[in-house]
Amino acid sequence: MTTTETPATGAPAEPRHGLRMFLIWIVLSLAADLVIWFVWYPHMPPGDMSDAARHQQFDIAVMAVSGAPVVIAVLLYFVYAIVVWRARPGDDSDGPPIYGNTKVQATWIIGTTAIVLWLFVFGTVELVVPAGAGAGEGPSPIWKLAGVQSTSWTPASNDMLQVQVIGQEWTWTYRYPQFGGMESTALYLPVDTPVTFHVTSLDVIHSFWAYQLGVKADANPQVDNVAYVTPKSLGSVTVRCNELCGIWHGAMFNYGHVVSQSAFQSWASGVQSKEQGDGVLAALPPYALTYDPTVIPQLGKNLVTIDGITGAAGYYYPPSNPVTP
């Protein structure tokens, strides 16, 4: 570690501070890294419920393992210095006038640069390989998840499931275009299926955070923000809004469920036929990547236009308190 490579000792009587520190550091760092990797890593957030979450968990663990020796080196050095080089009572002398040490400085610069470049390469690979690792990738992602683009979704195929996430103050709605554009307030996902989230908003900026899935994508009005994930195990998911969106931001959460592919199929078709039956599908605006809430297609006109300008910015969803949670 670079930090322990300190100036060569001067007087021969002096203990070899650098060597001492190096030995203590090796032991402590090794212990810390082993504990982090074998004890902590399996429990680290956000868990391993999806491929994206696994990559994030792996990243956090790798960075903890890379960072712990640095933290230990610096702290150890300061503790050592405080203990060994504190001024004894009555000592009024000055320290040795050391203005610098080219070797130490060069080692430090090379060492920190190497760590930084390693983290950069690692982070880039971990971003590109898992197709954005669950982060929002904008309207036209360049790192795509493999999967068959299809207008319908059937179990046991490799069809990509499309899910649109619509944020508005202060609730989440999910639309499934492959099931007639049906709409649900609960998020259901089939396990082991590549999923594309199209995240958008009707009013202000929200952020879709499916915690256990490791998905986070801002919901911007008039923007389609794409994020990919492949759920890997069954269970429920907490969805929270992660961008301040008004007074009930804290109450803007609901739950999602990862279910088996056949259970998902029957749930989705069930909701679709129910919404077809009671006229909900006909009342919904046609599926689109973004929506303008000032336009109500069923009325065939804009809601309010003043001086040729359609009012916007969420005003037509006047803030009203949902039920106190």
Place this chain on the structure above:
Amino acid sequence: MAIEIQPERAEPTGRGPEVPGAPRPWWLRPGPHIGVIGAAVGYILGHLLGNFLSSGYAQNALSDTNDVPIVLGYAFAVIGWLAGVGVFNDLGKLMIGKPLPRHDPAAETGLGRYFRYTLDHKVVGIQYLFGMIGYFLTGGLFAMAIRSELLSPSYHLIGPNQYLMVVGEHGTMMMMMMSSVILGPFGQYFGPLLIGSKRVAYPRLEALGFWLTPAAYVILLSAVLFGGFPTGWTGYMPLATQAKQGMDAYYFAFGLMGISIILAGFNMIVTVINYRAPGMRWSRLPMFVWSMFTVAFLQVLAVPVLVGAAYMGLMDRTFQTAFFTNQLGGSSFLYEDLFWFFGHPEVYILALPGFGVISEVVAVFCRKPLFGYRIAAAGMLGVGILSFFVWQHHLFDSGINPDMRPLFMLTTELISIPTGFIFLVGMGTFWKARIRFSIPMLFALAFYFNFLLGGISGVFLSDVPADTTEHGSFFVMAHFHYTIMGGLIFAFMAGVYYWLPKMTGIKLNETLGRIHFWTMFIFFNSTFMPLFALGLMGMPRRVFEYARNLETLNDWVSISAFCLGGSILIFLINFVMSMLFWREREVGNPWRARSLEWQLPSPPPPENFERVPVVLSGPYDYGVPDALPVADLNPPPGVIGAAYAGTSGVEA
């Protein structure tokens, strides 16, 4: 703008012999009391003008009903306040051709000068010190309210609207006012002293910069009267368009404070370049001045973007422009970009002065030269330059420029290299030192501890996949409190204990100071360390509702936060009692420091140096057996000219 039309006043010799006539009594002289009257009159005028202007407007959906009168009211109130304080007096005299009164620093004595628009940078520094402590305490009280609400996982104490108001006021107060917490008091006070100057380059701009801060503070607080603003300190736009009139106060105050910061930075740059004493080469510049110099560039280059964004936001809210409205051709991404293009350098505007203070303190109490002086300066400049290239890391999940994320990941991680220099310098200085554990030194050690954790957690955040979980969660919150509170505020405290004897001739009580340090250090960590865990366990920022299983940890944090507040209270008691009642004198050079300001009596005389000193050696030559004194404070006449000839211009 203060244009220097009497160059002889910059000369050391010209002290006016005459003080014509007796000064007017204090209540007739310009000051805050007249400023308040001016502000009230200005607000009424502006409001009436706004009513007149906007009466014909269609009150459409994009604005609230009376934003125009309120914004114009603020604008005229600021002008009235400045006029009442006396900012425009000299300008007015110049315009009508009357001679300027001679501003004689020696004639400005007594407590009254601290309540006046003054041209003495030391007075401005003291004004900043008291102002900043006041602003900090206000922001801290809001933090106490936040933590009280978070004692329980659903809302129980203050409603959601009030909660957002408190969060917004706390964040904005801390981020916008505290950007001057070191640059204001210590930068203005010690900048000229450390470079051997009798004055700053633009004393009027400097004083104007200070007198804008109370206005910004009051305007920001006035948002409370309108029910606050719901956006937090970032003011993201579609939400801000929706918000009520408190939002106007946010934009106006932030923009106004931005102007104050720009003025302070401009003054600092020119002062450091042009007002260094002979012999004060760039290679002898104290590290604190290097940090001020770098920060000043950040302020001058980054803050105008904020002022522009705030102005455009106000236009959107008042005159129905649509810069940030997606449906009408604007873009909410534009606001995010503008805000963070300012916002990230702002973070280093907060952090770099801390590096400077700590470097000074460490060298003095290690009794050793600063290790790697050049690398310390390079670290500050490197951080300053790189800070302009990282802002997109705040927007990794937003959908802006997603393909550029690896680049911004790289720049963000690169910035840890120059930041690491600061640690290298500190650690090298500790090598075989004679460490004195004075209170400033304790705060410096705590700074390294806190900033280390803050910096390492920043590396976690720079990694895009890991950031997907951490972004916008309490993890980020803990990260920036570790760097700003744990870095900047601890450095500010180090500066207070280190420099207050120089500024006032009075030292703070040692016992209470040590109690303050230990409580602050322990409870700071006990407050913010668990927040890393809370964030990773899925608690977003700025919520008053969280999962019930996080309640124990949140309660722990809240109780620690109250204790942290108590620790600040100990500081306040110590400060007030020491300054007003105990008044333990501390003259001379208690720390045996070499830097230039400690070679002067405490507090320094009105014109700092009787003669412009000639700097003979660097400020950190501790332990050098035959070190020259740092400066010749009383150079024989004629030496200065020769010294100027030898050291004119820039040399390193």
